[in-house]
Amino acid sequence: MIRKPVDTGAPDRLYTVTGGRSHADDTFDLVTLVVSECEPAAGTQSEHVRILEICRHPTALVEISAELRLPITVVRILLGDLHATGRITVRHPRAAGSVAALPDTALLQEVLHGLRNL
Amino acid sequence: MGSATSELPARRTPLADAAETGLKIVVVGGFGVGKTTMVRSVSEIRPLNTEEVMTQAGVGIDETTGVQEKTTTTVAFDFGRISLTERMVLYLFGAPGQERFWFLWDRLFSGTLGAVVLVDTRRMDDSWYAIDRLEHHGTPFVVAVNRFDGGGRHSLDEIRQALALPEHVPMIDCDARVRSSVKHVLITLVDHLYDMALAQERTP
Ligand SMILES: Nc1nc2c(ncn2[C@@H]2O[C@H](COP(=O)(O)OP(=O)(O)OP(=O)(O)O)[C@@H](O)[C@H]2O)c(=O)[nH]1
Ligand SMILES: [Mg+2]
Numbered sequence: 001m002i003r004k005p006v007d008t009g010a011p012d013r014l015y016t017v018t019g020g021r022s023h024a025d026d027t028f029d030l031v032t033l034v035v036s037e038c039e040p041a042a043g044t045q046s047e048h049v050r051i052l053e054i055c056r057h058p059t060a061l062v063e064i065s066a067e068l069r070l071p072i073t074v075v076r077i078l079l080g081d082l083h084a085t086g087r088i089t090v091r092h093p094r095a096a097g098s099v100a101a102l103p104d105t106a107l108l109q110e111v112l113h114g115l116r117n118l
Numbered sequence: 119m120g121s122a123t124s125e126l127p128a129r130r131t132p133l134a135d136a137a138e139t140g141l142k143i144v145v146v147g148g149f150g151v152g153k154t155t156m157v158r159s160v161s162e163i164r165p166l167n168t169e170e171v172m173t174q175a176g177v178g179i180d181e182t183t184g185v186q187e188k189t190t191t192t193v194a195f196d197f198g199r200i201s202l203t204e205r206m207v208l209y210l211f212g213a214p215g216q217e218r219f220w221f222l223w224d225r226l227f228s229g230t231l232g233a234v235v236l237v238d239t240r241r242m243d244d245s246w247y248a249i250d251r252l253e254h255h256g257t258p259f260v261v262a263v264n265r266f267d268g269g270g271r272h273s274l275d276e277i278r279q280a281l282a283l284p285e286h287v288p289m290i291d292c293d294a295r296v297r298s299s300v301k302h303v304l305i306t307l308v309d310h311l312y313d314m315a316l317a318q319e320r321t322p
Binding site: 029030031032033056057058059060062063065066067069071072073091093094102103104105108109110111112113114115116118 | 132211301
C-alpha cells in the first residue's frame with residue numbers, strides 16, 4: 001500500500017509533488033542554505049524548477065517552503081532529489097547538532113556583534 | 119494587504135552569495151501575545167509563514183473501515199530574517215506554544231540557539247507549558263514580558279515567582295512593537311548563551 005506523505009487540505013497535490021514518497025531527509029535543517037548548481041533542464045518537474053530558480057542565491061529551506069507553500073517535509077523530499085543528482089549544493093548550519101549542545105563562544109560573540117550593529 | 123508593513127520589501131530579497139551559516143532563535147508564547155509583531159520588528163524581510171505536517175500511525179483501528187487510524191499534526195509558524203554578517207544569517211521564528219507544537223520541536227528546532235518566551239501578564243498560564251517544555255528539551259531561554267498595559271502592575275520579581283522561574287533565567291520587559299526593545303531582548307538571550315558557553319568551556 002502506498003501511503004500519502006501528508007494529509008492536508010490538498011493531499012492529492014502533495015502526493016503528486018513527492019511521487020507518493022513520505023520519507024523526508026532530516027539532514028536538511030530549516031536553515032540549511034540551498035544553492036542551485038544548474039539551470040532547470042526542459043521537462044523538469046515544476047516544483048524542482050521553482051527551487052532551482054529561487055536558489056540562484058543562497059536560500060534557507062524554510063524560505064523555499066514559504067515561497068512554494070509546501071510543508072517542510074515535502075520540501076525536504078524535493079531537496080533530497082535535487083541534492084542526490086547534484087543540481088543543488090547545501091550549506092548546513094554549524095550550530096545544529098545534538099539538541100542541547102551550546103555553540104562555542106566565538107560564534108556567539110559574532111552573533112552578539114551582529115545584533116548590536118542592527 | 120502589505121500597506122501595514124510598507125517599510126519592508128514585498129518581494130523576498132535574496133541573501134548575500136557568501137551566506138553560509140544559518141542560525142535559529144525561536145519566540146514562543148500563547149495566542150496573541152505578540153510573536154509575529156516581535157519577529158516583524160527586527161526582520162529585514164516581511165514575515166513569512168509556513169507549516170509542517172506530520173502523519174503518525176494512531177494506536178487504534180477504525181472500527182468501521184478496519185484501517186489503522188492516523189493522526190495528523192499540523193503546525194503553522196512564521197519567521198523573519200536578520201543578516202548578521204555577509205556569512206551569517208539569523209532566522210527568528212514565531213511559534214505557538216500549544217501542546218501539539220511540541221511534538222514537532224525536534225524536527226523543526228533542534229540545534230536552535232535558544233528561545234524567547236513571550237509572556238502576557240494578563241494570561242500568564244499560557245507561559246507555564248512553554249517553560250516546562252523548553253526545560254525538558256534543554257533549550258536555553260529568556261523570558262520577555264510584553265507590557266500591553268504600558269506600565270507594570272506586576273514587578274518582574276512577582277512574575278518570576280508566579281512562573282516559578284529559576285533565578286538563573288534572565289527576565290526582561292519589552293514592547294514587541296519597538297525594534298530597539300526587541301533587539302535588546304535578543305541581545306539578552308545571546309549574552310545568556312555566551313555566559314553559559316563560557317562556563318562550559320572553562321569546566322574541563
Ligand atoms: N500594547 C502592545 N500591543 C502589542 C505588543 N505586541 C503586540 N501587540 C499587539 O497585539 C496584537 C497581537 O500581536 P501578534 O504579534 O499578532 O501576536 P501573535 O502572538 O503573533 O498572535 P497569534 O499568532 O495569533 O498567536 C497586535 O494587534 C499587536 O499590535 C506590545 O508589546 N504592546
Ligand atoms: Mg502570529
